[in-house]
Every structure is written in structure tokens, then in C-alpha cells.
Amino acid sequence: MLDLTFIREHPDLIKEVAQQRNTAVDVDALLAIDADLRETRRRAEDLRAEQNRLSKAIQGAGADREARDGFIASGREVAAALKELEPRERELEAQLREYLLLVPNIPDASVPVGKGEEDNVEIKRVGQPRQFSFEPLDHVALMQGADMLDIERGVKVAGSRSYILKGDAVLLELALMQFALSRITQHGFTALSVPAMAKEFCFIGNSQFPRGREQTYALPEDELFLVGTAEVSITGMHSGEILREADLPIRYVAWSPCFRREAGTYGKDTKGIMRVHQFEKIEQYVICRAEHEESVRWHEELLRNAEELVQALELPYRVINICTGDLGDAKVKGYDIECWIPSEQRYRETHSDSYFHDYQARRANLRYRGDDGVVRYVHTLNNTALASVRTIIAIVENHQQADGTVRVPEALRPFLGGRERLGRAWR
RNA sequence: GGAGGGAUGGCAGAGUGGUCGAAUGCGACGGUCUUGAAAAUCGUAGACCGAAAGGUCCGGGGGUUCGAAUCCCUCUCCCUCCGCCA
Incomplete structure (x- = not known):
């Protein structure tokens, strides 16, 4: 607002x-x-x-x-x-x-003007896509072969875009969550486990509503909605408050399941689990003083934190500067990290790094009293630390071995009991 | 799910129809004192709309009244007891 x-x-x-x-x-x-x-x-x-x-x-x-x-x-x-x-x-x-509530935010001057996804601007590329000495598999063939994924029965239970992780994939998912939590808390962020169901005001505050309402699962009996990201719950948790400047910045790293209806995406990403209705995510969230320079500083730092994780997972990626047409209503500016997906021969979004100035804070009525006694709206920012399914895809595809197993990146091994391989040799 | 009790400023807690934006205590901030701090002491202080005058805000919404923090209805949340339950 x-x-x-x-x-x-x-x-x-x-x-x-x-x-x-x-x-x-x-x-x-x-x-x-x-x-x-x-x-x-x-x-x-x-x-x-x-x-x-x-x-x-x-x-x-x-x-x-x-x-x-x-x-x-x-x-x-x-x-x-x-x-x-x-x-x-x-x-x-x-x-x-x-x-x-429908008036969009003013984008930063450094945001490229463009109509849609195709006008996003790549700002850096890190890591080289791997040259395979064998014919690499896509994540579906690979994970099914290693008994790590059952899409059919997932669909049977919960409909299209549902899935069941099995065996080592489950361990991998939990390891990724712990890995991200562990790294980000080391940067001074406070870990949170937040409600995955939230009231309407949280969604309005965060700017998911009123536009985008159809992307959210509703529980009308209880007047609750399933969050698509922990960001919604965090914005809600401080709404209506007046914080003290001495308490800022507040830095959270939150774990939650994420639910997305994916309305209107029929025909997109129909193969595999690239686009699903439910996944797990660790989210970074910052509440800071109402200064543009400070927002920018945190925006860059949140990006660095996420890059550090992606690099530690040894995934090739690029960072893009999202153009005005693809930015949504609320962001002042947004970067996406996109990881290389070998089976698609392209980069796919795994992280989204955004700052909002006081746009969300105004909607959520979240303010702070400055040391000068003046009450102002805070600035908010958030970035993915690590999202489960897409990162799992990136890891299994990029680190697959000729025998059908998956090499575990060094940094992740402590969270997998020291294991170096996931799955079993099957080809 | 059933029964009962609550919701007032940063916190605790008075206030049951007008003189109440609201006593008091604690905390906070500023001054005095002190080498400094503590203690003591004096003082200041809520949010929103408005250029101002003025108006609004005692959990949310509605009502009664010339007038509501106070009375009525309703919703939400919290607490206690019972039931169910990971």
C-alpha cells in the first residue's frame, strides 16, 4: 500500500x-x-x-x-x-x-522495464553446467529408478501436482531444511517455525490478497487459508505493532510447508515435480528501519546468503533482475536465483529475493518508534533460503552418477549422517 | 464439543452513563545529585485523520442514549473446568 x-x-x-x-x-x-x-x-x-x-x-x-x-x-x-x-x-x-489495496508499489530505478519473464535481465552466472560422460536422466526417471519418488500414487492421494517422496529423497529433503537453517542462523537470523494456516489479514498485509486470492487454498469453515510461504505468517505475526528502533533489524529464518494452487498453470511443467501444490521451504525475512539504503543493503545480503547455500550445494546458477512486468504489485525490486536443470537445459527459479520498502508494512500496519520518537512504517524484505522440491530436482539432476545414484555435496553430508551417495546403483 | 470468567496505555491495574485519553504502580525518556552508576528527587511522554480548528481510538463490529471504557447484541481472542486427542 x-x-x-x-x-x-x-x-x-x-x-x-x-x-x-x-x-x-x-x-x-x-x-x-x-x-x-x-x-x-x-x-x-x-x-x-x-x-x-x-x-x-x-x-x-x-x-x-x-x-x-x-x-x-x-x-x-x-x-x-x-x-x-x-x-x-x-x-x-x-x-x-x-x-x-490495488495500487502497486513504485519500482526502483534499477528495475528493468519490461513486459514479462522474457525481459528479465541476467546479472550474473556462477558455476558451469556439468558435462556428462553418460546420458543424464531427468529427475523423474532418476528418482523413480532409485525408488525416491512416486508421482502416480501421490496423484492418487491428492490429485495432480502431488507427489510422494520416498526413501533417500525424504532424508534429502530434511537434510536440506536443516542445512539451510543451520547456515542462516549462523548469520544471526532467529529460527522460526510458523503456522502454515493464517487468517485473511496476514495475506492482505503481505499483499497475496486481494489479487492472487485464487492462488491460495481456503479453509472456509475456519476462515483460514494455507500459506504459500512463511512470509505470510511472519508479516502477520508483527502486524499492528509498534517496534522499537533498538529492536531493529529483526532477522528471521522460518521453516514452513508451502501450499500453492497453481491456478491457471495447466499445461505448464506437467512432467515431474517442478511445479507442485505443496513443498517445504526455509525463508529469510528482515524487518529494518525505513531507509532505502538499508533495504538495499539487506536485499543484497539476503542474496549473498542464498548464493552461499547454492554454491555450497555445488549447483550452477544465475541471478536475474526481474523486470517491471514480472514483478507483481508489491516489490520495489526483486532478484531470482535460477539453478541449472540439466534435463531442461535451462535455468529455473529456485529463490526469490525481494524488498518492499514500507508497502507491506503499511498494509500490515507494522511500525517502529525511531530513536527520535517519530513513528514510521518499517521496511520488510524476504528471500528464499532453500525450497525443498526444486532444490531436490537440481541436486539429483546435477549430481547424478552413471550408476543411477546421486553424489551428496560435501556441505550436505553432515546432515545425512556422512553419506556420500543417495539412492542405490540401478543402471 | 459443553460450562463459566475475562479483554483498559510498553507492562500491571483502577474506573459501572457526563467533569475520563483515562487514577495508581512499574518500566521508558529528560533534568538535578554523583568521578561514573545506583538510590533519591523533579519533570516528560500513546496512536490515527487534519494546514489548523477540531475529530476519532478503552479487543473488532453493531445498537440504546442528547451523551458510552461504563448498558444491550454479536464476533474474535485469552483463561479455568469437563469431554476428546498427537
């Missing part, structure tokens, strides 16, 4: 940004509602002031019966007038908020 005053003063900028970001918001309608609300509110406040004056007059009238009755009669009229105005005021407030 942006500051309403800023929107009033820069309607044309908002329109331009909305277009660049492939999103729609009726700025003129928003401003019309705003003007109407301000006028309505002014009238209501005048009436309330009058009401307060009369209330004091009634008390001051004491035994003067006649004066008292006169004031009460006037009070009755004012109350009646207010009663007409107040529903209108509430209605306008609700309408304005609906529009405000």
Missing part, C-alpha cells in the same frame, strides 16, 4: 507504474472516492464537534430545566443528522481501502 497523500500528489506516476507492472487500478475512481470521503468526514466531524459542545452545555445547564431541554432537543437533531452521514462515511472508507 502506498501513502494516500503520495497517491493524491502523483496520480500520473501511479498510472504509469500500473501499466509497467501489468496491473490495473482506477486511480481516478480512487481519487473521486477520496475527495468524497474527505468532504463527508469533514461534515461528520463538524457534527461531532457540535455534539460535544451540546453535551457539555447539557451538563452545564444544571437545574435550568428549560435550557437543558433545549440543548437535548438540539442534540437529538445533531444525532439524527450524524446517523445519516455515518453509514456513508463507513462505506466510502471501505471502498477507498479496496482501491488502495
Whole structure:
């Protein structure tokens, strides 16, 4: 959410940004509602002031019966007038908020302007895709061969895009989670295990709602939704608070399952488990002071942390700067880390590193009191540390051996009881 | 799932229709004292809208009333007991 005053003063900028970001918001309608609300509110406040004056007059009238009755009669009229105005005021407030939630954030000047995924800009490449001395398998053939994956029965249980990890794949998944938690906490981040179900306000605060609502699983009986990332729960957990500047920055690394409906992706990534409805993720999250430079500094640091993990897993990857059209509504700027997937001969997104300035904080009403006593909205950032399924794919495909086993990268071995190979030789 | 009790400022906790944005204590901040600190002592301090005047906020929403922290309805959350349960 942006500051309403800023929107009033820069309607044309908002329109331009909305277009660049492939999103729609009726700025003129928003401003019309705003003007109407301000006028309505002014009238209501005048009436309330009058009401307060009369209330004091009634008390001051004491035994003067006649004066008292006169004031009460006037009070009755004012109350009646207010009663007409107040529903209108509430209605306008609700309408304005609906529009405000649709206004996108202003991208940073360093974000490339573009229409979609194809306009994202690669900013670095690390590691060389491996030259195989044998015909490498895709993750499905490889994992099924090693009895690490059962897609058919996963689909039987939970429908398309579901899967069952088996055997060493389960150990690998847990090892990856522990590996990421262990590394990131060493950087001073506090580990969290957060609710995977959350109330609507968390999703609004985080900007998953109202747009993107159809990507989220709902539990209507309980008015809860399944989170697509721990980010939702973390934004919710501090919402409405006023933190102290001395407590900042707050750095979390959170473990949670992630649920995604993947509505509208029929036909995309139909083979294998590249795109699934449920996976596990370790997420980095930072709440810091409201300074652009500090946001940028953390954005880069979160990227470094994630890169460190990917490098330790010996995966070739690249980093891209996401263009305006692919950025969504909320981010000021975003990097993706994409790992090399041999079977696809291309890089695929495994991490997403974002900063928001106060956009999420405003929606979640998350503020801090500066050392100067001024209350401001915090800045928020987050980046994947490690997401289970896609990283599993990258590891098994990149580290597969001619015999059908998977070499365990050195850094991961302590989390797998020292094992050097996963799966069993089968080809 | 059933029965009961609660929700007030950073925290604890008064306040049952007007003089209450709200006593008091603790904590916080600033001053005095001190080499420094503690103690003592004096003082300051909530959030939101508004250029201001002014208005709003005592868990959320609705209602009664000229007037609600206080009365009524409703929702949420917390606590206690019972049931169920990893």
C-alpha cells in the first residue's frame, strides 16, 4: 500500500507504474472516492464537534430545566443528522481501502522495464553446467529408478501436482531444511517455525490478497487459508505493532510447508515435480528501519546468503533482475536465483529475493518508534533460503552418477549422517 | 464439543452513563545529585485523520442514549473446568 497523500500528489506516476507492472487500478475512481470521503468526514466531524459542545452545555445547564431541554432537543437533531452521514462515511472508507489495496508499489530505478519473464535481465552466472560422460536422466526417471519418488500414487492421494517422496529423497529433503537453517542462523537470523494456516489479514498485509486470492487454498469453515510461504505468517505475526528502533533489524529464518494452487498453470511443467501444490521451504525475512539504503543493503545480503547455500550445494546458477512486468504489485525490486536443470537445459527459479520498502508494512500496519520518537512504517524484505522440491530436482539432476545414484555435496553430508551417495546403483 | 470468567496505555491495574485519553504502580525518556552508576528527587511522554480548528481510538463490529471504557447484541481472542486427542 502506498501513502494516500503520495497517491493524491502523483496520480500520473501511479498510472504509469500500473501499466509497467501489468496491473490495473482506477486511480481516478480512487481519487473521486477520496475527495468524497474527505468532504463527508469533514461534515461528520463538524457534527461531532457540535455534539460535544451540546453535551457539555447539557451538563452545564444544571437545574435550568428549560435550557437543558433545549440543548437535548438540539442534540437529538445533531444525532439524527450524524446517523445519516455515518453509514456513508463507513462505506466510502471501505471502498477507498479496496482501491488502495490495488495500487502497486513504485519500482526502483534499477528495475528493468519490461513486459514479462522474457525481459528479465541476467546479472550474473556462477558455476558451469556439468558435462556428462553418460546420458543424464531427468529427475523423474532418476528418482523413480532409485525408488525416491512416486508421482502416480501421490496423484492418487491428492490429485495432480502431488507427489510422494520416498526413501533417500525424504532424508534429502530434511537434510536440506536443516542445512539451510543451520547456515542462516549462523548469520544471526532467529529460527522460526510458523503456522502454515493464517487468517485473511496476514495475506492482505503481505499483499497475496486481494489479487492472487485464487492462488491460495481456503479453509472456509475456519476462515483460514494455507500459506504459500512463511512470509505470510511472519508479516502477520508483527502486524499492528509498534517496534522499537533498538529492536531493529529483526532477522528471521522460518521453516514452513508451502501450499500453492497453481491456478491457471495447466499445461505448464506437467512432467515431474517442478511445479507442485505443496513443498517445504526455509525463508529469510528482515524487518529494518525505513531507509532505502538499508533495504538495499539487506536485499543484497539476503542474496549473498542464498548464493552461499547454492554454491555450497555445488549447483550452477544465475541471478536475474526481474523486470517491471514480472514483478507483481508489491516489490520495489526483486532478484531470482535460477539453478541449472540439466534435463531442461535451462535455468529455473529456485529463490526469490525481494524488498518492499514500507508497502507491506503499511498494509500490515507494522511500525517502529525511531530513536527520535517519530513513528514510521518499517521496511520488510524476504528471500528464499532453500525450497525443498526444486532444490531436490537440481541436486539429483546435477549430481547424478552413471550408476543411477546421486553424489551428496560435501556441505550436505553432515546432515545425512556422512553419506556420500543417495539412492542405490540401478543402471 | 459443553460450562463459566475475562479483554483498559510498553507492562500491571483502577474506573459501572457526563467533569475520563483515562487514577495508581512499574518500566521508558529528560533534568538535578554523583568521578561514573545506583538510590533519591523533579519533570516528560500513546496512536490515527487534519494546514489548523477540531475529530476519532478503552479487543473488532453493531445498537440504546442528547451523551458510552461504563448498558444491550454479536464476533474474535485469552483463561479455568469437563469431554476428546498427537
